[in-house]
Amino acid sequence: MATRSGASRTRTTPPVLLSVETPADSRGGALVMLVIVCPNCGPRNDNEFNFRGEVIPRPSVDTDPATWRRYLYMRGNTSGWQRERWFHVSGCRRFLNIERNNVTNEIRMVAEVGGDTT
Amino acid sequence: MSRYRLDPQPGEVIDRSKTVSFTWNGRRYEGFEGDTIASALAANGVRVLSRSFKYHRRRGLLTATYHDPNAMVQVGDEPNVRAAHQVLNEGMEVSAQNVWPSLSLDLKAVNQLVSPFLSPGFYYKTFMAPRALWPWYQRVLGRFAAGGVVNPEHHSAEYDHRYAHPDVLVAGGGPAGMAAAIAAAESGASVILVEEEPALGGHLRFGDDGDLQALANLRAAIEAQTAIEVMTDAVVAGRYDHNWVSVVQRDMAHVEERLVLARAKHLIVAAGTLERPYVFKGNDLPGVMLSTAARRLTNLYAVKPGDKAVVLTANQSGDAAVADLERAGVEIAAVLDARNGETVVEASGRKGVQTVVDSSGKRTDADLLVTAIGWTTSTALLNMAGDRPVYESRAARFLSSSLPLNVLATGGLVGDGTTDQLIEHGSAVGRAAARRAKTVKATWQGATSHAAPGEIPTLDVDDHPELFRSTTHGFVDYSEDVTSKDLLAAAEEGYDSIELAKRYTTAGMGPIQGKVEAVNALAVHGEAIGASLLETSTTTWRPPYAPIRLGTLAGRNREPLRHSPIQPWHERHNAKPLVAGQWIRPDHYGDPEAEVRAVRSGVGIIDVSPLGKIDLRGTDVPRLLEFVYVNKWSKLQVGKVRYGVMCAEDGVIMDDGVTGRLGHDRYMMSTTSGGAGGVWNWLDDWLQTSFPEWDVKMTAVTDGYASINVAGPNSRELVGRLTEIDLDADRFGYMEVRTGTVAGVTDCFLWRIGFTGELSYEIHVPAGYGLWLWENLIEFGDDLGVTAFGVEAQRIMRLEKGHFIVGQDTDGLTQGFGVGIDWAIKMDKPDFAGKPELAWQKERGGYPRLVAVQTDDPTVVPPEASQIIDASEKIKGRITSSRHSPTLERSICLAQVEEGLAQGGQRLNIRLPDGTTVAATVMADQAHFDPEGTRLRV
Incomplete structure (x- = not known):
């Protein structure tokens, strides 16, 4: 079991044993099919969800173009643990915050937006 | 019974009471139920199953499994069937692949004589120049390619x-x-x-x-x-x-x-x-097989694999093969024990093994050479x-x-x-x-504690000698005809990485995909570069492990289709179907221009049920509308509708439609048909992630209502015959909405809008009554000449009016100010989606504009996407919509042009696909027809 970093949060799902995973470079296939344990619907295949990517706060509309375009186009492209947003479009239609290791595909936190602390 | 079929064996899987007949290269043979194609052939004394890929050498059973590189055959229409795996069926027509003219006399075997020239990279080196000859080379080489024959007429199965x-x-x-x-x-x-x-x-x-x-x-x-x-x-x-x-x-x-x-x-x-083959001279001759192959033949299929055998054994499987062969009546001419350093140096023979030379130099006559030199995991x-x-x-x-x-x-x-x-x-x-x-x-299910994984006992490993290649050279990859010599030559030429050598020699790239040959290739290549690759590298296997048919990946066609509830009527009236995303809609009912004339002169009805509809309730709906649309909504009165445009955060137009206020806290938003799902998700995104405190309840009701637009000067008369709702022009004006009963159906809402440019009422009726309402409109409008019209007629009429379609007249770069809706974009609102980008767009200027264009020659209808060019042939824009207008009896267009060409009266040149150019003029107004909108406000 990989270690969990950060405090556990309200309405989160616990770390999923199933998602204790392997280095991405050892898996050749383009097909990725994760199990996401939706807090409302339970374990579901990732093709029920929209991936919305990194969570990026929206700047004020009075901001300068450079800041706004960072919001539109620039991504941290972290290797490792990432906080990202998914939309359970074919399920409960709730937006979720997920902490996923994009190298191993381990998922350690799934919570409705607003249901966790950030 | 053939002399190769043994008496019943204890583990045999054949049913001797059931004979199965089949043909092999046109000749009739018999096997038993439970036989594979290969075992039935072996039982009939057939030893040669194929010719090899490059040299067209005779090949026989090697592994006698699915992964046998030498046992691919054609069965009827189907190429590349694995003969050692495929169970025999009555009447199968089996034939050898990649032979000409026949398996026994394959003229392409002359390749063997020139084999020194068919070294790795032969094709790359030889057929490089002259370049012009490549198509010819390709045709000739194609004839030498391996594989069976695909029948394009083959009935595709489920x-x-x-x-x-x-x-x-x-x-x-x-x-x-x-x-x-x-x-x-x-x-x-x-x-x-x-x-x-x-x-x-x-x-x-x-x-x-x-x-x-x-x-x-x-x-x-x-x-x-x-x-x-x-x-x-x-x-x-x-x-x-x-x-x-x-x-x-x-x-x-x-x-x-x-x-x-x-x-x-x-x-x-x-x-x-999997059992691993051994590399030595002649290791691909028919009659050279693995111990597991010999044991499968004797024990599972009761087939005698030969008459006189030499067995090279390094393990229990080889020892067991000796016992099995003896029991089967095969004469064991010699047993070479690799654990004592004995080995095979060469096998030779014309059509199969005849002589085996061992490491002591002794020659033994045998028609079967069984090897058991190790395992590949x-x-x-x-x-x-x-x-x-x-x-x-x-x-x-x-x-x-x-x-x-x-x-x-x-x-x-x-x-x-x-x-x-x-x-x-x-x-x-x-x-x-x-x-x-x-x-x-x-x-x-939400548990937080985990059970310990638990201990797994270990399994010991048996000692096994490392055996890959003898002192001679032989085939490493049977399916690609790659020898150990080729691998050494590749290393010599500088391919010192196995990954490169593999691609250069194609070892491991044939139909078996390395399962049988990869470890030997690693060992031989390591030998060449003087390092043990086995200990430093591993092969990375990617899915799929075994071949999958494309049909299997595709499965059954489960693409969902959506039809409106009025579809039965459309079908009865020969509507030409238009595929619009998942929706199947009537494009027209025979003559779209006649449909246009009927609407403009009388009344027509169109099924617009795919229109996206989102029911919004709550005190904060106006705030949501203010945020997602570029225009203002806070003062929308009950009973009014307004047209709105949505932009994404990059200012690019994503959707448009009308939204009406049906009650104090009740609104109905309509979206484009294609944008319905996207807008619903877009609203949910903002409501859940940015404005969770807003009081907005949202329900997608696209499928809940059938929608019919009644358009034309007589539309008020027609709708009035079916409803008590007051349609008086002064009391139910343009851009207003009413709720009520239509054709006896309660809970309808209808709004007076004008996409077609005519007086029109869009009636939204609970979906189950869609067909009822439609048929009522047809029946009650009979004396008015009511005409059903399709998407094409609607598209012509909206083009006559200069109304743009998102995604047709806009593209992925079209920001809000580019389509002539400057009046709607309210930059004085404190915030809305895409606002900063729209501010910068306006400030920057220089963006393309959407304009109405008419060609000088009214008979020329430039195809959509025709380019607009200047005198020096530079592209300055393109035609986005183009039709013949039956109302104006001439061609009409919408076009995106550079800012400098957007003024009314501007002359343009349009380059047509045939290379000719037509002259055209930018119109003063975006509407070709009734720019004042007088027909809407009657």
């Missing part, structure tokens, strides 16, 4: 997909896999057990009496377990994230193949080992699970090293042992897997 959710999936049905499945099931897990061969058992199937007894016990235990689903003649093709496992079930009763997509809570890999699934198998020189094979918590390995991937030891290990793994599967299940 393929299935199935989803499965086992607690434990076991890949491999040998003793360890079977024991694992039984133990997991006994521990309460639901199990899928997958075996590539037609029956469970692995090597026990062709083993001795003790093996057969153990197999019978295991089979009985599995039979008794209802929690185990057995899939034989099926293969685990891939393992993906979170144990998403694909299984291909072959040769099903009602479908050609079935793809099982399984989410296994735990995976057990029990794929075992089937590590593909381990690789896909992230394992990096490690080469264990003591065992002369790779073994599993590290696996994630949801995968375990057992059997030959882990070590060796007696049948009892394998069963014991498999059982322990099965129990552990069931335990872990339970933990996964509990975690999915």
